[in-house]
Each structure stands twice: as C-alpha cells, then as structure tokens.
Amino acid sequence: MSERIVIAMSGGVDSSVAAAMLKQAGHTLIGVTLKLQECHDAHGSKSCCGVDGITRAREVAGDLGFPHYVLDCVKDFEQLVLQPAWQEYASGRTPSPCLSCNEKVKFGLLLDWASRLGIPRVATGHYARLEKDEHGKPMLLRGRDAGKDQSYFLAGLTLDQLNRAIFPVGHLRKPEVRDLAKDGGLPTAETPESQDACLVAPGESYAEMLRKHFDAPARPGEIVDEAGKLVGQHDGFHVYTIGQRKGLPAGGPARRWVKAISPETGQVTVTSDASELVDTEFVAKQVNWLAGDLPALPLACSVQVRYRHASEPATIVTQPDGSLHVTLKTPVKAITPGQAAVFYDGDRTLGRGWIG
Amino acid sequence: MIYADYNATTPLDPEVRAAMNEALGATFGNPSSIHSAGQAARRLVDRARAQVAGLIGAAPDEIIFTSGGTEADNLVVLGAAAAPLGDGKGIITSAVEHKAVLDPCAFLQSKGHAVTVLPVDRDGIVDLAALEAAVNTDVALVSLMLANNDTGTIQPVAEAVRAAKTIPVHTDAVQAAGKLPIDVKTLGVSLLSFSSHKIHGPKGAGALFVRYGTRLAPLSHGGRQERTLRPGTENVPAIVGFGKACELACTRLEADARRVAESRDHFEAQILARLAGTRVNGGSHRLPNTSNIAFAGLDGEAITINLDMLGMAVSTGAACNSADKTPSHVLVAMGQSAAEARSSVRFSFGRDTSDEEIDRAIHWVVQAVNLLRGVRL
Numbered sequence: 001m002s003e004r005i006v007i008a009m010s011g012g013v014d015s016s017v018a019a020a021m022l023k024q025a026g027h028t029l030i031g032v033t034l035k036l037q038e039c040h041d042a043h044g045s046k047s048c049c050g051v052d053g054i055t056r057a058r059e060v061a062g063d064l065g066f067p068h069y070v071l072d073c074v075k076d077f078e079q080l081v082l083q084p085a086w087q088e089y090a091s092g093r094t095p096s097p098c099l100s101c102n103e104k105v106k107f108g109l110l111l112d113w114a115s116r117l118g119i120p121r122v123a124t125g126h127y128a129r130l131e132k133d134e135h136g137k138p139m140l141l142r143g144r145d146a147g148k149d150q151s152y153f154l155a156g157l158t159l160d161q162l163n164r165a166i167f168p169v170g171h172l173r174k175p176e177v178r179d180l181a182k183d184g185g186l187p188t189a190e191t192p193e194s195q196d197a198c199l200v201a202p203g204e205s206y207a208e209m210l211r212k213h214f215d216a217p218a219r220p221g222e223i224v225d226e227a228g229k230l231v232g233q234h235d236g237f238h239v240y241t242i243g244q245r246k247g248l249p250a251g252g253p254a255r256r257w258v259k260a261i262s263p264e265t266g267q268v269t270v271t272s273d274a275s276e277l278v279d280t281e282f283v284a285k286q287v288n289w290l291a292g293d294l295p296a297l298p299l300a301c302s303v304q305v306r307y308r309h310a311s312e313p314a315t316i317v318t319q320p321d322g323s324l325h326v327t328l329k330t331p332v333k334a335i336t337p338g339q340a341a342v343f344y345d346g347d348r349t350l351g352r353g354w355i356g
Numbered sequence: 357m358i359y360a361d362y363n364a365t366t367p368l369d370p371e372v373r374a375a376m377n378e379a380l381g382a383t384f385g386n387p388s389s390i391h392s393a394g395q396a397a398r399r400l401v402d403r404a405r406a407q408v409a410g411l412i413g414a415a416p417d418e419i420i421f422t423s424g425g426t427e428a429d430n431l432v433v434l435g436a437a438a439a440p441l442g443d444g445k446g447i448i449t450s451a452v453e454h455k456a457v458l459d460p461c462a463f464l465q466s467k468g469h470a471v472t473v474l475p476v477d478r479d480g481i482v483d484l485a486a487l488e489a490a491v492n493t494d495v496a497l498v499s500l501m502l503a504n505n506d507t508g509t510i511q512p513v514a515e516a517v518r519a520a521k522t523i524p525v526h527t528d529a530v531q532a533a534g535k536l537p538i539d540v541k542t543l544g545v546s547l548l549s550f551s552s553h554k555i556h557g558p559k560g561a562g563a564l565f566v567r568y569g570t571r572l573a574p575l576s577h578g579g580r581q582e583r584t585l586r587p588g589t590e591n592v593p594a595i596v597g598f599g600k601a602c603e604l605a606c607t608r609l610e611a612d613a614r615r616v617a618e619s620r621d622h623f624e625a626q627i628l629a630r631l632a633g634t635r636v637n638g639g640s641h642r643l644p645n646t647s648n649i650a651f652a653g654l655d656g657e658a659i660t661i662n663l664d665m666l667g668m669a670v671s672t673g674a675a676c677n678s679a680d681k682t683p684s685h686v687l688v689a690m691g692q693s694a695a696e697a698r699s700s701v702r703f704s705f706g707r708d709t710s711d712e713e714i715d716r717a718i719h720w721v722v723q724a725v726n727l728l729r730g731v732r733l
Contacts, residue, residue: 004665030665067664116658118727 002026005166006114006122008106009033009060009068011053014125016060016188017177018168022123023064030119031061031068032110036077059187071113073105080104086210089238090219092261093338096307097206098153099352107161114164123166126150127174128349130167138162140290140349145173152307155342155352159292207238221266223249226259231270237261240268243277243334257334278331284316284324284341284353291350294318301350303328304342305335311344324353358668358713358720362554362645362706363505363531368597369556375600376558379593387590388581397592404599411602412529412548413539414565420582421595424562425530428549429456429499431564431575431585432526436497437464439573446470446495448523450482450511451689457499457528458685470494479639480509480690488519498525502532502548506686506702507638508646510536517544524570530554530562534605535613535643546570552594556707557601561594612707617644619714620705624649626718631725637687637700647703648687654728656701662724663701668717671702 005022009015009031023029033054054070061068081100088095106124114122127143128151140162143149157165169177181189211218218236225231232249234240239247244258253272260269271277282305289295297318302311303326313329326341335355343350359367379400385393387401405416422428437445449461451473458473465471472490474482482500491498498520503510508531517525526547529538534555540548547570552561564585566572572585579587624647628634633652651659656672663670683697703717 028665030661067661069661116655116728117661118658118730 002028003121004028004030004119006030006032006110006117006119008110008122008124009053009057010125011056011060011188011191012125013181013186013188013191014127014169014177015057016125016186017172017180017184018123018125019060019066020064020180020184020186021168022166023066029061029064029066030114030117031057031066032113033057033068033070034073034077034105034110035070036073036105038074056188056191063185063187071110073109076109077101077105080108082210082213085206086214086216088338089207089210090216090263091338092237092263094241094336095338096153096340098307099156099340102153103156103161107157107165111161111164121164121166123168125169126154126167127170127172128154128167129170129347130162130165137291138165141170142344142347142349143167143170148174151344151349152304152340152342152352155290155340155349156288157290158288159290162290205239208236211236211238219263219266221268223268223270225252226269226271226273226276231256234268237263237266237268241334242336274333278333279335280328280331282326282335282341283319283356284326285356287322287324287351287353289351295350299343299350302344304344305332305355306339311342314343316343323356326353358709358717360703360705360709360717361669361671362709363508363702363704364671365553365559366556366706367708368558369601369604371604372557372597372600376593376597379596383592387592388579397590400592400596401590404595404602407599407603407606408563409565411533411538411606412550412565413541414548415568417583418540418565418567420564420566420585421590421598422549422562422564422582422586423560423591424553425454425528425549425551426456426562427586428551428562428564429454429528429530430460431572432547432549433457433460433464433497433499434575435572435585436524436526437469439571446472446492447497447499448472448474448487448490448495448520449499450474450476450501452476452480452482452504452506452509452686453499453501454505454528454530456530457501461499474500476689478691479641480504480507480637480686481639481641482511482516484512484515484519487516491520491523495523498523499528500525501528501530502538502543503529503536503643504638504686505531506684507648507690508643508704509638510641510643513545514543524567531643531646534601534609535645537609540565540567547572552598552601555601555605558594558597560591561598563598608707613644616705616707616709619709619711620645620647620703623647623703623705623714623718627721630718630722637690637692645705647705648700649703650692650696650700651725652699654699654725656699658728659701659721659724662727663720666720666724668720671704672700 005027007019007029058068081097085095085097111122127145127148129141131139133139140151142151220235223232223234240258240261248256256270256272257277259271299316303314304311312332315327316324319325337355339355340352341355342352383396385397387398405419409416409419447461461471474486476482500511500516502513513527524546527545529548529550533550546567548565553559574585581587635650637648660670660672683694687697
C-alpha cells in the first residue's frame with residue numbers, strides 16, 4: 001500500500017538507495033537532510049558541515065522526483081548530542097554519540113517533525129532489519145551484512161520509534177546497495193563511506209574537536225603506571241580512552257595501554273600487561289529494552305560492548321537500583337565507561353545500557 | 357503546480373526573454389569600449405536605463421545598475437555611512453526592513469555607528485512619531501521600505517520623508533516595484549532600490565535610484581561604470597531584460613494590480629470563511645498580491661510542505677525543532693508571539709495566477725489545514 005514516508009537522506013549511497021527502493025515501491029516520499037553543523041565550525045572541510053551531503057541528497061531527490069527539505073538542527077544537535085558527548089569526555093569517559101543522535105535527533109526531532117506534517121513513518125539508510133514478532137511487535141534485527149550492521153546504534157530506540165521506522169536496505173549487503181545505486185544511475189553510487197566519520201575533521205580527534213567547539217579547558221595531568229610511577233605528562237585526559245595505545249609517551253615497555261582515567265586527579269594510568277585490560281563483568285545503566293518491557297531476568301544473551309566488536313555470551317541480572325549487572329562468559333578487553341552495551345538474542349537486538 | 361510565491365521571485369516574461377536573447381547574441385561588446393561593438397552594447401544599456409527610470413518617474417541618469425536588490429540596499433546603507441549624506445553618521449531604519457537593510461545596519465552598529473530601529477504597530481506600520489523624535493543632525497540616512505515582503509504592508513514613506521526634514525530618505529522598493537505605481541518625485545525619496553526578478557525580469561540585475569545631488573560612496577572600486585558607484589562591466593543581457601520588464605510593468609501595472617487584488621481578496625475571504633482560527637497579518641493597506649495568513653495552533657512550515665506535496669508553492673522557514681525555528685522578524689516586530697509568528701504562511705500571487713488556480717489554491721489550503729488539524733499521532 002502506498003503511503004507518505006519521510007526519508008532521512010545524508011547524501012550517501014545507503015539512504016539514496018533506500019529512497020530509490022521506497023519510490024520504486026510506489027510510496028510518496030518527502031526527503032529530508034538534517035543540517036547538523038554550521039559550515040564555519042567545520043575547519044573548512046566541506047564534508048564535515050554536511051554541505052556536500054545536502055547537495056547530493058537534493059540531487060538524488062530531484063532525479064527520483066520527490067521534494068527535499070533541509071532542516072536546520074544545528075542548535076538541537078549541539079544540545080542533544082554534542083554537549084552530552086563533551087560532558088562524557090570531560091568526565092574521563094568515552095561517549096557513543098551516534099546512539100544519542102539516533103535516539104534524540106533522527107528518531108526524535110525528525111519523527112516529531114514528520115508527525116507535525118501528518119506523516120507517521122520515517123525511513124533511513126541504516127543497515128538493520130525490522131520484523132514483527134508473533135504478537136505483531138517490531139523486532140530490531142541485525143543488518144544482513146555483518147560488516148555493516150548498524151543495529152548497535154539503534155538499540156536505544158523505543159517501541160514507538162521502532163513502530164514508525166523503516167530500514168529499506170537492512171536486508172542487503174553493501175555491494176548490493178552499490179550495485180542498485182549504479183543500476184539506478186544514482187549520483188551517489190560512488191560516494192565514500194561516511195559512517196562514524198560525521199563531524200570528525202581530518203587529523204583531529206573527536207574529543208579534541210568537541211573541546212574546541214565548546215571552548216572548554218583541557219585538563220593536563222600525569223601519566224602513571226600501575227605502581228603509581230610517573231611515566232610522562234599529557235595535555236588533557238579527554239583524548240584518551242580505555243585500551244588506547246596511541247599517543248602515549250615513548251620509552252619504557254614496548255606496548256602500553258590506557259587502563260584508567262581519573263577525572264578528579266587528571267591522572268591517566270597505563271599498563272604494559274594486556275591481561276590488566278580485560279574484564280568479565282560491568283554495570284550497565286539507563287537500560288532501554290526495545291520490546292518496551294523488562295525481560296525475565298537473569299537473562300542469558302550475548303552482549304556487544306562497542307560498535308566494532310563481536311558479541312560475547314553473557315548473563316545479565318538486575319540490581320536494586322535498576323541498573324544491570326552483566327557477567328561475560330569469557331573476558332573482554334577494554335570495557336569502556338560511556339560506551340553502549342547492546343544486548344542480543346542471536347540476530348535480535350534486545351536493548352542497550354550505558355557502561356558505568 | 358500553483359505558484360503562489362511571487363514575492364520570492366517571478367517567472368521570466370516571454371517578451372523579456374526575447375529581448376535578452378537578442379542581447380545574448382551579436383551584441384556581445386563591452387559597453388565601455390570605444391568601437392562600434394561597444395557602442396551597440398552601450399545603446400542597449402542606455403535604452404534599459406531609460407526603461408528602468410520610467411517605472412519610477414526618475415531620470416535615466418539617476419539609475420545605477422547593481423546585481424540586485426540586496427546589493428542596492430547595501431550600497432545605500434554602507435555607502436551612506438562612508439560618505440555622509442547628511443551631516444552625521446547615524447542611521448534610522450525600521451524593525452520590519454528586509455535583512456538586506458537590517459544586516460548592513462547591524463554591521464555599521466558594530467563599527468560604532470548609531471543605529472535607531474523604529475518600532476511598528478500591530479499592522480506593521482512604522483511609528484512616525486518615533487521617527488520625528490529620532491531625527492537629529494547626527495543622522496546620515498533614513499531607510500524605510502515601501503512595502504513589506506512578508507506581509508505586503510505599505511509604509512507611509514512620503515510622510516516619513518517630510519518627518520525626516522533634510523535627512524535623505526532611502527526606500528527599499530523591491531516588493532513594491534511593479535505592484536504599486538511609484539513616482540520618486542511625489543514620494544520625495546533620495547534613494548530607492550528595486551530588483552529585476554521580482555517583476556518578471558531575470559535574476560542578477562537590480563537598480564538604485566540616486567537623486568541628483570545625493571552623496572554616496574561606492575563599495576567597490578575599479579572602473580568608471582555607473583557613475584563610479586558600481587564599477588565593473590555591466591551585465592548587459594540581464595540589464596536588457598530588466599529594462600524590458602520595467603517597460604512591461606509600466607504599461608500593465610494598473611490592470612495587473614486590479615486583477616490580482618480581486619483574486620487575492622477572493623482567496624483571503626474564502627480562507628477566512630472556511631477555516632476557523634485564521635487571521636490576515638499586516639492590516640488593510642497592503643500590496644495587491646500578498647496575503648500573509650496565521651493559522652492558529654498550526655506550524656506554518658508544516659502547511660508549506662503539505663502544500664508543496666499537493667503542488668502549491670508558498671513560503672515560510674524550515675527548522676528541525678519547531679520551537680527553535682526563528683520566526684519572521686517582521687511578525688515578531690508587529691508584537692506577535694513566536695508561536696503566532698510561526699503559524700503564519702505567506703501567499704503571494706502574480707500576473708499569471710488564474711482564477712482556476714485561485715479556486716484550487718483555496719481547496720488545497722483548506723485540505724492541508726484540515727489534515728494537519730486532524731493529525732493525532
């Protein structure tokens with residue numbers, strides 16, 4: 001049945017193909033590109049402020065024959081995504097802003113915007129699948145292309161958000177998407193991969209870019225080893241993340257990793273013992289269950305502690321304060337506070353919590 | 357498509373296109389060149405200058421060609437500050453001006469110039485008493501638009517000229533030109549800017565009327581063109597088109613205005629009658645083609661996009677979060693709340709708007725508004 005659908009278009013190949021597929025299926029499309037950053041914030045890099053993306057999305061919408069609007073989300077994005085992300089770095093944690101962006105912007109503000117137009121559904125080019133369970137409830141499944149699967153970034157959505165989402169390319173593999181784009185003559189067929197790169201200026205860490213954006217002070221301090229022995233100095237702990245090897249002082253053991261960051265003292269602790277980085281348990285807070293209700297606990301499932309990571313078998317139990325205690329079957333390296341822990345049952349995404 | 361956004365831009369008149377085609381062909385010379393090819397181009401520019409002057413009752417020598425309304429406005433505001441027209445360096449303007457006037461004024465203010473922004477009443481009419489009170493010897497220029505682009509409200513410019521006494525007055529007539537009869541002599545202004553593409557001419561051409569004896573400094577330097585006020589080789593084809601558009605506007609203005617006013621009035625009356633919670637912004641003294649309507653409780657952007665999907669072009673801003681959307685500074689200056697201002701949509705009709713299109717427009721607006729009012733998600 002033909003319906004009116006808002007398609008979020010980044011100007012990349014995935015959302016372009018998603019649009020082409022929906023158009024092919026006979027739907028009435030309203031293309032939208034979210035403008036997330038002012039151009040002058042982007043250090044002169046065109047791709048960062050999205051101007052490139054806006055132009056390409058407009059071209060695709062024009063070729064496919066549907067209207068395209070640019071929504072100015074600069075202020076909202078700053079408040080809802082960038083500011084909280086910086087707060088995490090400033091607290092010695094490593095944020096996952098892509099999850100916040102999906103929860104609050106793409107399936108937050110954009111869904112609200114669609115609602116105001118009287119349009120119930122929003123489609124994106126995410127690699128994830130939606131299927132109904134036996135009760136008709138939507139289930140979020142991993143994308144068919146294991147290398148591109150983006151269910152991790154969508155695990156914070158609510159049942160209502162899932163009910164209104166469409167992911168047309170989730171059952172495709174990336175090469176198939178590129179082929180569809182080429183066959184359809186889409187101008188975005190050859191666009192480079194942009195995922196996870198939005199907002200990163202070349203040669204600069206995301207954390208440092210945020211610090212400059214908010215004109216926040218860097219917090220320099222000491223780098224010490226596990227025994228508390230001074231190893232060197234750093235210019236600000238925000239650029240470090242647990243398990244990081246790069247950017248540490250030369251000399252000493254050949255291999256060293258960041259083991260802990262203390263926002264109180266500004267100290268960054270390093271270890272040369274890789275086994276010090278692994279853990280078998282952690283706490284996940286502010287948990288979201290995609291089905292809307294709490295599953296029966298303790299629950300045996302698998303858990304993914306960051307985006308580029310294979311999921312590991314785990315058991316989760318609830319704690320008196322409502323947070324979850326997660327016990328992994330095998331130890332996992334660099335479980336990082338601030339990252340999302342996403343729970344799966346096979347391909348089905350169950351929910352996410354923030355690693356405490 | 358029903359095009360109801362004539363205040364944004366207008367389609368090129370076929371006669372204008374024909375005139376431009378001629379200028380795009382053999383007559384490629386540089387109007388400043390001494391030879392015959394240059395002379396031929398110069399003659400085209402001369403003829404256009406006379407046509408443009410004719411639309412506003414000016415002498416051809418008093419017309420400076422620019423790239424458009426924005427450049428003409430900037431030339432006035434910044435040029436007046438650089439070469440004081442009056443005795444001072446201050447500027448008086450109004451809160452409902454186009455950004456092409458307000459932004460250069462704000463720029464001057466940041467450089468230390470005194471800028472007075474006159475308030476307007478609920479209909480958007482400037483407060484002349486405030487103007488009289490603000491007039492003093494330190495003021496170089498008064499800039500007050502002839503008709504507002506958002507609401508169509510017509511300002512008492514001739515009265516403002518009297519209130520300004522000896523201070524030169526500029527009027528931004530970008531929206532008024534071609535829609536209202538204009539005579540710079542009766543209006544009494546020293547400067548008047550207007551644009552080609554608002555009157556069925558091409559984009560990229562505009563004009564500034566500079567009354568004989570009015571002092572102004574150029575913004576760019578490097579040539580003798582346009583009395584050195586706007587140096588650079590003339591955009592001959594666009595100027596030729598602009599000239600033709602002015603000539604056409606001159607001959608058909610009265611009949612067009614009467615007809616479009618009838619259409620607009622019918623549209624307005626029908627919308628107000630068929631939809632509760634609607635109100636027209638901008639009072640009764642408005643341009644004949646403009647209708648700015650508030651739809652209580654609705655988001656003007658949502659109406660605009662729904663109409664676009666139906667196939668009708670109207671105007672508002674676009675933003676991610678409706679609460680953060682910058683509302684029209686014109687409606688806010690008229691005392692409206694941000695929510696009221698955001699509920700408004702500008703409809704502007706033109707010489708090609710047919711009766712059948714007006715009827716369909718009424719039907720679509722009613723349909724879109726009822727759809728949005730029924731939305732419960």
